[in-house]
Amino acid sequence: MIEGRFRQRRQVTAQVEPTGFEGLGEQTASAGTAEPGLPVDDCGVGQAMLKPELLYARVAGRDSTARVLSTEDLTKLADPMAALFFHKGAFPLTVHDLLDALPAKATRTRQVYLVSESGQIPVTAAPGPKRIVRSVITSSVFTRDVDLLISTQATGDPEDVFLQVAAWDDKARHFNFYTRLQRAWVWAGNSWDALEPESRGMGCFDSHVNGSVVMKELKAPWLNWHSMRAAIPFDPQDPIHSDPLSLYEQVDGAEDLERTVKALVQRWTEARLAKVTSSPAIEHPDHLLRQLLTTTTVNLASTDTQSSSITRTDPALIVPMGFWLNNDALVGILGLDTSVGRPALPADAYVDGLTLLGMHLREGDFQQSGDAFFAFVFPEAAFEDNDVIKQMVERGLITARLAACCLMVDFPNPVFSPARAQLMTHVPRTPTPKGALEDTIVREISNNIGNGSELSPEKQFMDCWQVPEDQWQEVLSQRLDTYLQSVAEHAQTPEGSHDYMRLAESRLRQFRSRPLDEFSLTTPLTNIPSDAPLLAMREDGRVVPLAF
Known part of the structure; x- marks a missing residue:
């Protein structure tokens, strides 16, 4: 804090x-x-x-x-x-x-x-x-x-x-x-x-x-x-x-505090991993891997556009890449590449969506129609989680390939993914030799691949892992491009734009269930009931009820 x-x-x-x-x-x-x-x-x-x-x-x-x-x-x-x-x-x-x-x-x-x-x-x-x-x-x-x-x-x-x-x-x-x-x-x-x-x-x-x-x-x-x-x-x-x-x-x-906080997070991660790796075995591998496989916390992001200034005839609203995937980790840390630009919502569709969803800010008797000060607020993968991934790879605890294969499980949902979190069941919870950690995880996932459907997290992981070692970055990058192209096309329709606004709202409801949501004006509310079914993104760019 x-x-x-x-x-x-x-x-x-x-x-x-x-x-x-x-x-x-x-x-x-x-x-x-x-x-x-x-x-x-x-x-x-x-x-x-x-x-x-x-x-x-x-x-x-x-x-x-x-x-x-x-x-x-x-x-x-x-x-x-x-x-x-x-x-x-x-x-x-x-x-x-x-x-x-x-x-x-x-x-x-x-x-x-x-x-x-x-x-x-x-x-x-x-x-x-x-x-x-x-x-x-x-x-x-x-x-x-x-x-x-x-x-x-x-x-x-x-x-x-x-x-x-x-x-x-x-x-x-x-x-x-x-x-x-x-x-x-x-x-x-x-x-x-x-x-x-x-x-x-x-x-x-x-x-x-x-x-x-x-x-x-x-x-x-x-x-x-x-x-x-x-x-x-x-x-x-x-x-x-x-x-x-x-x-x-x-x-x-x-902007200055951002640099300070990132440096402090990196300092603690470095000190933590230095101590954790000072022995031949990792005492609690799950304490580290949960920051790869689960959403331990989030950061809040938004577009750089003031919501009150947006009119129907304005240029499209460019949505940060962190909404669509864990770009900071997959691209920034693990070396995947994307050639598709950031998907954007047509301004008229966004303005209509504000009315359709009844978006507003509310605290007690105060209520103001519209979005937050900056448009399109959403939770994204936390810097502190991604920094643990980065430093685990740099220290050789896991390879970039393993981290990428894990994050590619249900990758269109970069936060709050129950599918990706299921892989935690295959992470050792007892002391594990440093050099054996990755092999242990892969073996456990492989041994359990027959327990689920073709879309099971284990199957998704193994499909990535079985890509030849000299091709995984290229193959996974192509998947990201195909996905982003589908998203960009869907976003150009009013239905698609409103789907993505609903998806952002669904993720904000999950954020608001956590103690980190401290103030009622932090994020906008809508006319969607608080107990409405949660939503998820598919790899074809469609938004569907969360069914995992």
Whole structure:
């Protein structure tokens, strides 16, 4: 999380599993049992139990209670947040307190970013949405690269709004995740905790699924972010201008944050794989292969065209390649090639589709007809998943051929593919020698090819794998071209364009079922019922009900 992912949670009367950093379960002011009878919310018992100016620890899913971090455990934390504050008994209350205490180098390298789902909605809208702007602040403190990321709300009382930190521990080679609750701080775990079964998907790791930092809208035009494509405007009287450090007088663009986030993801992947491959055997091969075969998380992408500017007579709307296939992996990493240009939707068909689908943005009493600020939003394969694929190939854990054959299973559905995910049943879940991993997977798939139909995932994989080694890139590239040509032709018809708009909506519904969907204005809604059958793309370019 670098976007400020924590939701404001209502109080309830029973303990439930937490879903954010602030999830502390049964918080306790000391290393004992929690006091009974205190109010609880989605995060556990009320924050009032935490004594000020202490560092607590709770990894959601693993720890039933929060505890004051022991001196021994504290000394193991070597990231900038721990070293500059907690080791010295300092517990900054606000983002300004935190920034004021950083060394000069951190101030010189500081960059400030803004994100708001309501940022492009006219201030005259009545009733209007909640105008919440979140900030991300990055600095290089101990290393040449960014090692401190701070997320907070840019408006409101700094003592009351959320304040979270992801800090890189260059000695341990992982991120540590912290949040301030009232006047105490909580260590919510490190990158490795995101991968463990008991804490995976729990607490802050429901969005930091693979242990790294997160920027959902990672590519241009960086939907919802202040960027070179679209600024987040403020009224001259907005309280944000009275910030005591003038943090928001000169804001950096999301185009810079994209580069930072990608570098941080790559740093964690490199550290993770270095540790995983330091022994002769891979202890948990499935932890790596799930990032090839399943959708552990996604990024949100869109066209580069502002939706409100599109008229029926405009040029066709070019849809990014990530909607049609996992282009970043198949082409960018694994060396396949396509000669067909990016498919596009005729502008008149897109405009008609907005009305046909009743597309709109909605939050509470606020509703605005039309698409998101940038047209045609969709989830695409995550950079962090593709980076694991890339680095596994570079380290020789698997070949580019194996990765391509896996991704070519149901390839017209680059995210949320149950067919591709079925191949996980053939991935070893016990320690496996590094040199035997690929052969083990192929053998298991081959041995089970008779268990399904001609269209089974196993059959699809083996059809690719049996292409001669010196021809697989050419043969698979031809399949991509044939598919893209079919898509391009179908997209030129109103029926085809509307099919693809429905397919994007179906994938967004799947995205909205995940904790990463935090705000109601992140993606547009339609008149399609939330429980409508999901859709899938076929290799002939047709959209059909998901039937796997």
